[in-house]
Amino acid sequence: MPSYTKGETNTPLMSEIALAADFAIIVVVATIIGLIARQTGQPTIIAYIITGIILGPVAFDIVTDEGLVELMGNLGFAFLLFLLGLKMRFEDIREILPAVTNVAIGQTVLQTALAFTVAWALGFGTEEILVIALATVFGATPIIVKILTDKDEITSLPGKIDVGVLIVQDIYLVVVLALFATDELGGAADIASTLGVILVMMSFIAIFSLFSSRYVLPGLFRRIADNKDVFLVVAIAWAFLFVAIAEATNLDPKVGAFLAGLSIAQLPYSKELEDRVTPITDFFILVFFATIGLQIDGLSSLLAHWWEAIVASTVLMVGNFWIMFYLIDREGFDVETSFLASINMVQVSEFSLIVGALAIEQGLIGSDVLGYLSLMALLTMGLSTYIISYNYAIYARLEPWFRRFESDERKDAEISTYxxxxxxxxxxxxxxxxxxxxxxxxxxxxxxxxxxxxxxxxxxxxxxxxxxxxxxxxxxxxxxxxxxxxxxxxxxxxxxxxxxxxxxxxxxxxxxxxxxxxxxxxxxxxxxxxxxxxxxxxxxxxxxxxxxxxxxxxxxxxxxxxxxxxxxxxxxxxxxxxxxxxxxxxxxxxxxxxxxxxxxxxxxxxxxxxxxx
The missing domain is CATH 3.40.50.720 (NAD(P)-binding Rossmann-like Domain)
Incomplete structure (x- = not known):
């Protein structure tokens, strides 16, 4: 009987069995590492990335990101963006929307400039610097929202500021993802033209999304929301409808998933749906983030820029804090609010890995830069988890020093909360x-x-x-x-x-x-x-x-x-x-x-x- 080795398939049946086995191995290993992560207080996303690193070329090289694994990973990406859209309720930040918009725009510009400068100082190439600068500006939305929710701080003023900034960041993220997902990026003129087309197409779909949330979805969901099963199925079907619309307009289909979630988020039924969609999303996200770890060519690629990753992580965490603190303080919030909202947002997001993976497909960076982004994400997300968990204790220790920034004229905005x-x-x-x-x-x-x-x-x-x-x-x-x-x-x-x-x-x-x-x-x-x-x-x-x-x-x-x-x-x-x-x-x-x-x-x-x- 012929032996079977990785990379060889004698029949289509054997190929399907191998791909299914890859998928099963990822789920089992991610579950085990996820349990360990929870015991140490770490987010499960870190466990999923480590799963891909362990099972891929970096360690044992027993799983590939092909076939079923690739399909599930793409679904995970789409569900992740759909869930992000579901969390974008503009009503939640209505009282502080102008201030949050100013903070988010300033933060995007200044943190991009800081990431660009750090990457340039560390000796990366021009295209690598641009990718790194664009990739490392985003906050870790799932992690920040989860920890703040668990701590009952999501409705506090610092929590609402963070959520507002993340909403603006996520819109920017979708534009960046759509740009990197195009078939080919040429020179500056081609990029500008492609970006213009993306913005126009997104605007049309966004207008349809908001129109639907006001005139179509309320009546539809009012009729079916009592039936939990139909409610969930219709919501997912709505997401796939927008995926099809985005694909038909030559946009990344995942942009459609995000805009579908955005339209549903404005309805009173969104919280119920968010809780029901999360378990499905978590399953697909597991595979998606594992596939990012699988794309790192080997241990040499992961550690090619290890000391640069440590230096950049330190500089960006400190720099991001002071950028956020300056911008929030400038809007007139008090010192405690500015400190807490800033220290929650110091990490390099898991979305940096998504941008990096898309940049590899475009041929803009190599696997070593993805390894660099992976190390930064793992280091900063792991550390920031504890920072957010103990944010009030940290502030209590540093309060005497930070009080020098206090002013009697400053007064926090009143936010509506029960x-x-x-x-x-x-x-x-x-x-x-x-x-x-x-x-x-x-x-x-x-x-x-x-x-x-x-x-x-x-x-x-x-x-x-x-x-x-x-x-x-x-x-x-x-x-x-x-x-x-x-x-x-x-x-x-x-x-x-x-x-x-x-x-x-x-x-x-x-x-x-x-x-x-x-x-x-x-x-x-x-x-x-x-x-x-x-x-x-x-x-x-x-x-x-x-x-x-x-x-x-x-x-x-x-x-x-x-x-x-x-x-x-x-x-x-x-x-x-x-x-x-x-x-x-x-x-x-x-x-x-x-x-x-x-x-x-x-x-x-x-x-x-x-x-x-």
Missing amino acids: DGHAIAIGYDEITERALPRLEAEFDDVVIIDRRTDHIEELEEEGRYEYVFGDFRHTEVRKEANLNAADFVLSSSVEREVNEALLREVDDEATVFVEAERIDDARALYDRGATYVIMSTHLAAEKVSEYVELYVTDRDRFDDAVASDVDVIEARRRRGRRRFGEDEPGSSPGVDGDPIGPSPDSLEDRRSGGEFRD
Whole structure:
């Protein structure tokens, strides 16, 4: 039987088996290294890059970036840009948009100049310097957003400044990626012409994207958002539609994925979708970043510029901090805000490797420069992970020195964020009756619900803030700023949901939850619930009161029943308006309309309402 060695395939079947084996090896090794990375507090992206380095020519040379691996890598790149677009909610930075735009533009120019100067001083060639300067200007969006979200700092003023700068950077990144993804880059005139075409095409697609987010997508997603599976499939199909449009206009298809995410990001459903797309994206990203490590020709290429990478990493981290600090401080933010927002953005991004990989395909740089970019990314991302994690502790140590930059005239911008507010989980008979009282007690009342008809009703009333999505999703809880709430009312009877709620809220918060069984109620009280609503017991008490009224005071009994009927009729009228039905002329209970909660609403509460799959 003929032996099989790497690089040789005797039949198409053997080739397919080899490519599938390569893919499986990448996933297994990346999983193992990813677990180690998590134990050391490092981002998994570093683990994926190291996986490619270990499995590629640098170390064992047992996997190639061909066939299935290449396909999965390209999908990973597209999903990554789609997810980046999903995170670009302009509403999140509306209050500080002018200042953030000034910071982002200044940061792009000055950091590009700094990277250009460092690369020139280290002796790289002209084309290599240009690639390095363009590649090292971006912040590590996935890493920064993930760490700040985990630390509950994403809605703080420094966090919003960083997110705003990253949004502008990501737009610039997409232009750079589209430029490097063209078939051929010639001289300066060809580059300028190509860039002009890219900007024009992107503008047309971006206009269509924003038009869709305002006039097409709201109606579409309102109809399908209640069905989680269809919701996800339609969103991914929307991404591939934009991929096809971009390809038809001779743009990099991944630009289309980014613009598709951008259009969906402006909808109230984006947080729910972001949480559902992330696991899919993480899987494909694993392969994508591993393929970058596979493109380094060998250990000699990886270490060809090792000392230059260390010098450049040190200079760029320090330089990037001072550039950001100067620009943010110049916009009038106080010293602490300027420091924290700056120190979060000192790393060389993983996107530098993407630009480097595309530059290799263009023949602009060699594998040794990709190795140089890889070392810089690994060093700066690894170190900055700990810097961001301990940013407040670092500032506390350095505060006396940095206070010299303080001025009495400086005042941070006011940003809208929920704090000391009330949250209602689910919008049903229980929470609806309590909302007016909560509104009178708290400045903000936020409702979390994933039924589009409930969201439409809330939009029509305009009285309460709302977050569309499943409470069990992290992005949804972060959007409502759960851990800063003073009062939480949950109408879900799922014990797991309410236990998760009690784990995350502040210890001083007042929490009302619902349970169906006595054992669940006891467990929730043990975990700190202020009050556990037992609907059956409350109903029994109400029935007892009504029976007593019927026997002792028939007039009060009639008034109480009439009041209940009025509430039910009012709720039914709102439901009819929501679905565009005509008002019936008959009294409640006629024409097949039962008085009382609908079977759907009862089933919602039994299965967790908006938490239902």
